[in-house]
Amino acid sequence: MSERVIPYNILLEIISNTYELVWRIVPDPEFSVLKEGLKTMEVSLTSGIQKAEEGLPVIGHHFSFPSEFLSCFDAVPICIEGTSYLLSALLPDGCEKYYDLINNWGHPYHTCSSQKGPMGMVLDDLFEFDVIATPTAPCDNTFASYPFFAYKNIPLVITDVPFIHKEKSYIYLAEQLKSDLYKIGEVIGQKPDFDKLKIALNLENQILNYELELFELRKAVPCPVESMINPIVSGIKIFSSGRPEKLAFFKTILNLAKKRYKNKELPPGMKEEKFRSVWPYMTIFFDINLCEWLDRELGMSVLIDIFNYNFEEPIDTSSEDKMFYGMAKKAMNYPMIKESTEFFDTFIENFINVSRDFQADCAIFTSHLGCKQFGSIPQILREALRDELGIPMLIIDVDVGDKRFNSIKIIKDKIKMFTNTLL
């Protein structure tokens, strides 16, 4: 056990226990996405912890500084936001202790819980970061919260992400990314190995094909993939990017979905697909069982959420320059970054198209306390979906990582009442 990444040890322990339990108790093919997801994350976390034990440098990173970009180092990448929300998902009281710690230290209650967790953990000396890498996106919470780490004397490497998608933005960001990888290297005493980076990016290109195929399959009526795929994929993207276990995950899930699609089967436990919903933002992290409840109790498929609806082009790895240009494009099109580095018209247009393509009959927008950049969107999107497609949208105020803001009971009640109006 490495003392430098205590929360990762905790995460690994819970994941392993949960995985073992689910694997032993729940017969196949039930909970297939959850089982595969836990297995994948277990592999990634084990590898990280092993490296930490070997004494390799610990690089904290924002979720939108994709971890495969860090594969040019022999290091332990730790995702700040992912740690907060994976713990929220797996422990009954999630990260609440650490949210409270940092809140009491002065972090405003309305600032995003995804950063609060590791900030509290740093106050509690649970992490020893050698360096932290963050982009200046997607939100005020990021610009505002990360200077705390600098205050705590952790070297902070900040990559400026420009607002607005233009050719010049990708060029600007590509240069930033390259020089920032060198900066990280300087701090940890390593030279970035771009051959290793290339391998990880090529692997991601391969994964992209599976993701795209899965995306197409999810349009089928009934949807052959369980709703749980949404939060699980966000976790896989965060913890396993650029790694072979991510490829294996998508391969398995895709094969399962193909089989179900061929046999016109519903996801296990779903008796009938009564509602087809799109979630323009995300599902809830503090209780990912919500997805199972939607499938089993309500017969509601969550067809797509913000982590699953948009895909970047594959990265051309034929030269270093092209590689960095591709990485910049990918980074700017990463979930949440994409939406916050452009005007909201594109997001609205995209979700109208997605809702149409997926034959959705309703939308649910979880309006997350932290995400102020999305705060002006729900009503506009609701009006647009109503006017363009005639489908209603429910807006629920939440903190996706803290059940104390709006409990799972309140959330379920709201969804239930909403579905009553759809019948």
Add this chain to the structure above:
Amino acid sequence: MSLQNDPFLNLSNSIFNSYIKEWQDSNKKVVGYYCTYIPEELLHAAKLLPFRIRATGNESTELGDIYMVRFTCSFVRASLDLALKGGFDFFDGYLICNSCDHSRRMYELFHLKVFNREGFKKKIPRFYISVPHVITKAGFLWFKQEIEELKEKIEKNFNIKKITNEDLKESIKIHNENRKLLRDIHELRIQTVPKITGSEALQISMANSSIPKDIANQELKRILKVLNDSEGNKTNQKRIMLVGSIMDNTSFTELIENAGALIVSDFLCFGTRNFLDDINVNGDPLESISKRLYYRMSCPRMMDDHEKRLNFLKSEINRAKIDGVILQRINNCDLHGCDNMLFEHELKDLDIPVFNIDRESFQADTNRLQTRIEAFLEMVK
């Protein structure tokens, strides 16, 4: 003579004013903006009147709340509310930048819901500049290019043949003079016997952003004279520095000053942050304008510049002989909330009395705040 009921200060109490009317009557245009990161000098050189958006006087957010969730900043919601009620119909254009996640969405909302609402006929062009969030050489080059592109868009949209270097230089001169006058007034505020209250200083700053700068300069000279001739505030009040979120009305400053303190300095964007730095008059004028904006005293949207902000606070606390610092944020303002969090620890480490509080743009329950402020002032030596 005092500044009570001074016609210039009174301009801060309303949005529209007779100077704007006169300006528009002579066929000239007004461009609204939110944030001090926009190049006022460029607009002025294009013979446009830059008007800094406020919601002063509008105590409701009801209409704004339809389009912005309740955890957005109440200042922005109040300004959207006012816009939806027609409060900014006099605009001929508006310019937004990515200052914070709340105000930046006005680019879309003003377009969609305010200036395209039923019955509103005027076509209102909108402009946007993307400001980097860190201070680097590459970031400066990006920003400079944004300003250059903005210049072209302004020329095109307002049918201006060319904004010349001479126009820009003249504009720089007027704006440098304006900032110098504001700094001179500020000097009278921080001295041992302050000649101006915090509420008055705030009013001056708001009025200054609502009328043509050449007129504002005349008015500021007049005010400066009034202040120089005045006796000042000789009472032994606690000297406070006010830091944080935007203030577009004096309700909060009055609360503090009615509780027996004097706000002798601030770190607000309707305050010192707006006039500390000047533009170099030599060299390429557009580049100089960009340089000042980019490298000036930052606000927390600049992610890597907290130390500079802290250093300013420390030096101002010494210079203005501050007894205590009030850090405030409008609820849901993550930027100032987190900057204040760090300031609180850093200033406490220096044994400087600090009070950190959240508020609304318009405070309904003043009792709670008043009690807490009074308690803090009690504590200050």
